[in-house]
Amino acid sequence: MDPFLLEAVLNGVLLGGVFALPVLGLNLVFGVVDVIWLCYAELVMVGMYIVWFLHTQAGWPLALAFATCLPAIAVLGLLLHLLVVRPLLAAPPINQVLATGGVLFVLQGAATLVFSTDFRSLGVEMPPIELGEVFVSGTKLAAFVAALLGAAVLWAFLKFTYVGTAIRAIARDREVMPLMGVDPHRIYLIASAAGGALAGLAACLLVVQLDVHPFVGLSFGPITFMICVMGGLGNMLGGFLAAFLMGLIVSVGGFYGDTDMSYVVAFLFFILVMFIRPQGLFTR
Amino acid sequence: MSGLVLPVAVLAALACVPLLSPPDYFMHLLVTGLLTALAGTGWALMGRYRLVSFGHGAFLGIGAYVMGLLWNYYGISPWLGVPIGVAAAVGAGLLLGYPCFQLRVVGHYFALVTLAAGEIVRILIVALRDVTGGSLGMTPHQAPPGGAFAAMQFDKAGFWWVALAAWALGLLAWRVLDRSMTSKALAAIAEDEDAAASIGIRVTREKLKLTMLSVALAALAGALTGQYRMYLNPESLAGLGISLQIVFVAIAGGMYSPIGPTIGALITIGLEESLRVAFGTQFTGAAAFVYGILLVLFMIFLPRGIAGLLERRAAARPGRRLAGAEGTVPAVQPPG
Numbered sequence: 001m002d003p004f005l006l007e008a009v010l011n012g013v014l015l016g017g018v019f020a021l022p023v024l025g026l027n028l029v030f031g032v033v034d035v036i037w038l039c040y041a042e043l044v045m046v047g048m049y050i051v052w053f054l055h056t057q058a059g060w061p062l063a064l065a066f067a068t069c070l071p072a073i074a075v076l077g078l079l080l081h082l083l084v085v086r087p088l089l090a091a092p093p094i095n096q097v098l099a100t101g102g103v104l105f106v107l108q109g110a111a112t113l114v115f116s117t118d119f120r121s122l123g124v125e126m127p128p129i130e131l132g133e134v135f136v137s138g139t140k141l142a143a144f145v146a147a148l149l150g151a152a153v154l155w156a157f158l159k160f161t162y163v164g165t166a167i168r169a170i171a172r173d174r175e176v177m178p179l180m181g182v183d184p185h186r187i188y189l190i191a192s193a194a195g196g197a198l199a200g201l202a203a204c205l206l207v208v209q210l211d212v213h214p215f216v217g218l219s220f221g222p223i224t225f226m227i228c229v230m231g232g233l234g235n236m237l238g239g240f241l242a243a244f245l246m247g248l249i250v251s252v253g254g255f256y257g258d259t260d261m262s263y264v265v266a267f268l269f270f271i272l273v274m275f276i277r278p279q280g281l282f283t284r
Numbered sequence: 285m286s287g288l289v290l291p292v293a294v295l296a297a298l299a300c301v302p303l304l305s306p307p308d309y310f311m312h313l314l315v316t317g318l319l320t321a322l323a324g325t326g327w328a329l330m331g332r333y334r335l336v337s338f339g340h341g342a343f344l345g346i347g348a349y350v351m352g353l354l355w356n357y358y359g360i361s362p363w364l365g366v367p368i369g370v371a372a373a374v375g376a377g378l379l380l381g382y383p384c385f386q387l388r389v390v391g392h393y394f395a396l397v398t399l400a401a402g403e404i405v406r407i408l409i410v411a412l413r414d415v416t417g418g419s420l421g422m423t424p425h426q427a428p429p430g431g432a433f434a435a436m437q438f439d440k441a442g443f444w445w446v447a448l449a450a451w452a453l454g455l456l457a458w459r460v461l462d463r464s465m466t467s468k469a470l471a472a473i474a475e476d477e478d479a480a481a482s483i484g485i486r487v488t489r490e491k492l493k494l495t496m497l498s499v500a501l502a503a504l505a506g507a508l509t510g511q512y513r514m515y516l517n518p519e520s521l522a523g524l525g526i527s528l529q530i531v532f533v534a535i536a537g538g539m540y541s542p543i544g545p546t547i548g549a550l551i552t553i554g555l556e557e558s559l560r561v562a563f564g565t566q567f568t569g570a571a572a573f574v575y576g577i578l579l580v581l582f583m584i585f586l587p588r589g590i591a592g593l594l595e596r597r598a599a600a601r602p603g604r605r606l607a608g609a610e611g612t613v614p615a616v617q618p619p620g
Contacts, residue, residue: 036392094391
């Protein structure tokens with residue numbers, strides 16, 4: 001196999017790992033609360049700014065900045081739920097989506113006000129790792145491993161804890177669960193915080209690969225929504241697999257043509273999937 | 285006949301605005317406001333029947349870029365280029381809409397498919413940078429001396445009349461739709477698609493008619509905006525950002541009233557400009573920040589927008605009928 005193609009495939013898998021985290025977070029929130037957070041990528045953007053600011057401006061060690069970012073974005077997710085989503089729980093879904101679209105503007109505007117539109121770089125780079133005849137970026141590999149770990153922790157949380165079981169149950173049937181003694185609002189809060197924490201983790205992994213600017217969310221936001229829908233909204237495993245599929249399309253497409261066109265191909269693929277299997281690629 | 289007097293009088297009065305020779309800046313705001321209102325009107329036509337598109341920016345972009353490319357590369361005047369651009373956008377709308385409606389992609393899924401479509405157009409414009417100028421944008425060539433009219437290159441007053449005509453066309457389209465059987469069919473479809481289909485409404489066909497109308501107005505707004513600014517840019521004419529702004533215009537003003545998007549456009553432009561004047565250009569984020577907060581507040585407290593508030597006031601006053609209420613079918617009512 002052509003080593004450059006192999007490298008593109010490998011990079012696609014790594015990219016899929018990075019897409020996977022926000023996809024899992026979005027699916028978690030959608031599956032439980034039944035609301036699409038249109039501003040999800042902007043939560044990630046805020047997290048990236050937090051890490052960048054704490055590390056380069058305040059001089060904190062990177063690990064401490066990461067450790068602060070996670071709970072901070074979890075709190076942001078909570079606030080989003082309490083201030084915006086909760087008053088709209090009974091509203092038509094479109095009103096909910098548009099309200100979170102408003103939050104997208106708020107976060108972009110706030111980031112522009114505070115940090116201006118300059119591109120900020122963390123300036124952390126790990127040496128590339130040689131695998132046979134292929135070079136892989138060390139930062140991307142580390143981010144990939146961290147993404148898989150995050151996904152595994154989420155899976156264990158949902159599978160083995162009492163709260164996780166309640167979350168899965170409410171995603172299955174939100175009418176009956178309250179009758180079984182589960183307080184849906186408490187579960188909504190936990191899911192929102194967990195969704196936020198996943199955005200925070202995604203921010204830590206992205207900030208080492210991308211420069212931060214107020215509109216960075218628009219560069220990976222749309223594709224994460226598409227991956228969610230492709231995997232089946234609310235379907236964790238489907239979204240996880242679709243993330244790798246999209247990562248491969250983008251990366252291998254970029255190998256044959258230029259990167260922009262590979263996104264066009266990926267989006268067209270998404271539209272096709274919508275027409276062929278609107279319920280999601282991996283839904284039984 | 286009496287229903288015609290008021291609109292004609294308002295239009296005539298608006299057409300006289302340039303004769304008062306207002307300052308250029310003021311005219312600029314008015315022209316921008318009307319074109320924004322037109323895009324919002326197009327979006328609201330679909331939005332009020334629960335077809336929420338997050339990709340209307342795509343149609344603005346197609347309209348504008350088809351027109352601009354025809355002028356720059358083939359010397360085809362925008363007088364022809366604008367209709368061709370609108371036709372191209374309508375074609376794209378049909379291409380996207382037909383499978384969507386046939387395969388019943390609705391609700392969240394429709395919103396996300398249109399979002400993808402909007403992004404595709406934006407990225408295509410960026411990727412074809414050799415032709416379109418990419419993210420740096422594109423400037424239509426200046427018309428040769430004496431050929432300004434033929435190239436649709438006017439001063440602000442001239443463009444005011446063009447924009448006014450386009451805006452009036454949008455309101456006319458709204459009114460024609462409101463009085464047609466299509467609007468009744470669409471209201472039924474928005475309530476319950478299966479029930480509507482079971483009483484013989486051809487769901488796909490009715491939705492496609494609506495989409496064509498909505499897309500045409502958006503594309504017209506996009507093409508005229510590009511021509512007015514004499515500058516085309518993928519970020520301001522395609523993609524998620526501009527699509528959401530159109531949505532904001534329609535929602536804030538009220539998408540259930542024909543005049544709602546215009547109110548929304550005036551608020552949006554007014555807000556943007558007053559923030560710019562108040563804070564200067566280094567606070568560019570302030571407008572987006574305030575927009576966002578308003579959008580959230582509108583969704584929570586005033587989902588029918590400002591026009592909805594005004595209508596409620598008018599309806600509450602006894603002995604007065606709602607302006608233009610006769611013969612109109614109330615579009616989908618949001619609960620509460």
